Amino acid sequence: MNKLCAAIFYIFSSLVVQHQLYAQETTDENLDSLINSYLLDEVIITGKKDLVNKQSKVLSSIDDYLESNNAINMMKRGAYAAEPLLNGMASERSVITIDGMRIYGACTDKMDPITSYVEITNLSKANIQSGQSGSCHGGTIAGSIDLVRQHSTCDNSGFKGMLFSGLESNNFQKIVGTKLSYSGSKFFSDIDFTFRDANNYKAGGKEKIPYSQFTKYNLSTTQGWKINLRHSLTASVIYDRATDVGYPALPMDVSLAEAVISSLAYSFTNISPHIFNWDTKVYYNHVKHIMDDSKRPDVPIRMDMPGQTNTAGLYSMLQGSKDKHTWKANISGHFNKSFADMTMYPNNPGEKEMYMLTWPGVHTYYTGIFGEDKIRWNDNWNTVASIGTAMHYDAVKNDFGLNSLQIFYPELKQGKSRWLKNAGISSTYIKGILIQNFGLAYAERAPSVSEGYGFYLFNSFDRYDYVGNPFLKNEKSIELNLATTLVFSKFNIKGQINYFRIYDYIIGVPQKNLIPMTIGAEGVKTYQQFKNAHLFNAQLVMSYDLLDYLQLSGNVVYRLGKIEKQDLPQIQPLTYNAKLKFEKNDYLAEIQIEGAAKQSQYGQNFGESPAQKYTILNATLAKQFNISMQHQLIVKTGVENILDKNYSTFSDWNKIPRMGRNFFLNLIWRF
Numbered sequence: 049m050n051k052l053c054a055a056i057f058y059i060f061s062s063l064v065v066q067h068q069l070y071a072q073e074t075t076d077e078n079l080d081s082l083i084n085s086y087l088l089d090e091v092i093i094t095g096k097k098d099l100v101n102k103q104s105k106v107l108s109s110i111d112d113y114l115e116s117n118n119a120i121n122m123m124k125r126g127a128y129a130a131e132p133l134l135n136g137m138a139s140e141r142s143v144i145t146i147d148g149m150r151i152y153g154a155c156t157d158k159m160d161p162i163t164s165y166v167e168i169t170n171l172s173k174a175n176i177q178s179g180q181s182g183s184c185h186g187g188t189i190a191g192s193i194d195l196v197r198q199h200s201t202c203d204n205s206g207f208k209g210m211l212f213s214g215l216e217s218n219n220f221q222k223i224v225g226t227k228l229s230y231s232g233s234k235f236f237s238d239i240d241f242t243f244r245d246a247n248n249y250k251a252g253g254k255e256k257i258p259y260s261q262f263t264k265y266n267l268s269t270t271q272g273w274k275i276n277l278r279h280s281l282t283a284s285v286i287y288d289r290a291t292d293v294g295y296p297a298l299p300m301d302v303s304l305a306e307a308v309i310s311s312l313a314y315s316f317t318n319i320s321p322h323i324f325n326w327d328t329k330v331y332y333n334h335v336k337h338i339m340d341d342s343k344r345p346d347v348p349i350r351m352d353m354p355g356q357t358n359t360a361g362l363y364s365m366l367q368g369s370k371d372k373h374t375w376k377a378n379i380s381g382h383f384n385k386s387f388a389d390m391t392m393y394p395n396n397p398g399e400k401e402m403y404m405l406t407w408p409g410v411h412t413y414y415t416g417i418f419g420e421d422k423i424r425w426n427d428n429w430n431t432v433a434s435i436g437t438a439m440h441y442d443a444v445k446n447d448f449g450l451n452s453l454q455i456f457y458p459e460l461k462q463g464k465s466r467w468l469k470n471a472g473i474s475s476t477y478i479k480g481i482l483i484q485n486f487g488l489a490y491a492e493r494a495p496s497v498s499e500g501y502g503f504y505l506f507n508s509f510d511r512y513d514y515v516g517n518p519f520l521k522n523e524k525s526i527e528l529n530l531a532t533t534l535v536f537s538k539f540n541i542k543g544q545i546n547y548f549r550i551y552d553y554i555i556g557v558p559q560k561n562l563i564p565m566t567i568g569a570e571g572v573k574t575y576q577q578f579k580n581a582h583l584f585n586a587q588l589v590m591s592y593d594l595l596d597y598l599q600l601s602g603n604v605v606y607r608l609g610k611i612e613k614q615d616l617p618q619i620q621p622l623t624y625n626a627k628l629k630f631e632k633n634d635y636l637a638e639i640q641i642e643g644a645a646k647q648s649q650y651g652q653n654f655g656e657s658p659a660q661k662y663t664i665l666n667a668t669l670a671k672q673f674n675i676s677m678q679h680q681l682i683v684k685t686g687v688e689n690i691l692d693k694n695y696s697t698f699s700d701w702n703k704i705p706r707m708g709r710n711f712f713l714n715l716i717w718r719f
């Protein structure tokens with residue numbers, strides 16, 4: 049019992065309290081199973097061991113994995129690269145990193161969120177931190193998502209590998225890939241490759257969704273050297289390339305989305321009895337994005353809209369403990385260049401081409417420090433306190449771009465610096481079956497590149513051209529959260545609410561005196577700030593073990609967003625999900641129902657129409673074949689949207705319907 053209490057204490061202190069799981073090697077596997085059994089969904093695990101039990105569809109997209117977390121919704125503009133919304137907020141309010149690295153998407157229309165540059169097969173977990181607690185690598189209001197990749201260790205386990213393949217009936221998606229690793233006593237090497245290719249998908253009732261195809265290649269490699277017992281080096285490269293990606297909800301597609309993400313990390317462990325880790329990483333990444341409208345038959349004007357970003361950065365983190373305290377301190381910095389332009393080619397060859405800088409060579413410099421202390425007062429109480437501050441400087445480096453923006457803002461200077469601050473405290477009380485957590489936090493963020501300096505970026509949701517506003521103040525938020533968990537032997541229930549009061553909320557406001565550039569646009573919006581906005585998130589999660597091998601679980605999520613008495617757009621209505629899971633020997637079977645109520649509160653004043661209610665059914669069957677000690681075959685098969693329902697959710701851009709009935713087969717051979 050004491051052990052169990054200690055385990056629960058540990059998990060909750062590291063998870064529920066601040067939604068944090070330190071990425072320490074030692075915590076991984078045991079914790080994974082415990083986390084699963086307590087239904088804590090802040091961290092999604094895709095560990096390589098017993099993968100078969102972890103997820104119903106092993107080779108699903110990262111988007112599907114993230115979406116299974118209650119704090120996240122995926123804004124879909126097609127079948128590929130959905131944008132994660134965290135705590136009901138779009139991606140400019142969160143920080144998304146890969147292994148702690150800052151990466152800037154290169155699309156002015158958010159077609160390439162950071163989550164699109166990794167593959168599920170090389171992911172070990174997603175650390176999702178809610179609100180201010182995600183401020184370690186950047187200023188955030190909604191929180192952070194860190195995609196942590198798998199890598200080997202120098203454990204002398206030799207050569208291991210995996211071959212996988214998948215097929216989906218609806219859009220004829222083919223997935224093939226391999227993963228090879230070698231581990232010696234001084235050296236390890238991992239390489240994995242995944243290829244996906246899909247045709248157009250069909251929504252329920254066989255409705256064809258044109259321009260929803262995609263092709264993606266992902267290559268990822270990590271090499272590690274153990275210099276001696278306490279010092280090690282790790283080098284890593286990801287190359288991701290998507291071609292011919294259709295975005296049915298947008299007026300344009302993508303001919304190329306490419307990222308090269310590289311890093312070198314140095315780790316020093318067991319420095320002193322009170323300092324156990326010092327991790328330092330330098331990184332560089334380049335993202336390239338080319339939009340394409342050549343396959344669309346009737347566009348009023350042909351456009352070229354390429355974009356690219358370059359980011360270089362570093363972080364250095366110390367972790368230690370003394371007596372009641374477990375602490376970490378992080379210093380991080382990055383430099384980013386974002387550049388995008390647009391050339392319009394009039395259909396009449398006599399007319400002149402038009403050229404604009406949509407991201408006018410914006411340079412961003414960020415340096416921040418963040419510290420956190422977890423204090424275990426006694427067996428019942430613990431507190432996590434964190435504080436951080438950062439300097440953020442951005443500048444328009446292109447003179448043509450600067451001159452263009454000065455048309456709207458004559459007093460605009462080239463650069464602007466900001467000072468960002470954050471602090472939070474939360475406490476957990478554990479007694480018997482009860483775990484009670486509450487927290488209070490303050491955070492700030494700087495406007496994004498588009499919000500600050502975007503130039504005539506067309507938004508196909510409200511059909512306005514958007515012009516950035518370099519004079520925006522920092523957006524600020526006060527966050528309150530409360531979670532109650534009851535753990536019985538066969539039954540767990542957790543209720544959680546959080547409330548964000550956001551000051552100087554940034555949103556586009558129509559400017560009647562400005563004329564749009566995009567043909568057919570409603571008008572021009574510039575980013576302005578509202579005194580305050582409110583976001584309320586609530587969720588209820590429960591699970592019940594009917595029998596040793598049969599589990600019933602479910603959850604309900606609801607959000608509410610208001611800005612001065614108006615409803616905010618793209619806020620999740622009441623959504624529910626229930627699952628019956630059978631798990632015995634090497635078999636796993638699942639049947640799941642998910643759905644949403646009609647969206648009664650929606651952003652009417654922001655061009656939004658309400659999402660309709662829906663219910664869909666899914667089923668999965670999986671079996672692991674242990675062929676020999678070294679060889680295993682995992683077979684997963686299932687049907688999604690069994691009833692072939694035609695539906696779209698609140699987070700489907702322009703209400704583009706989601707996929708209809710889909711049969712899938714995943715095969716994994718491990719050796």
Ligand SMILES: [Cu+2]
Pocket residue numbers: 155156157158159160302337338339
């Ligand atoms: Cu794009």
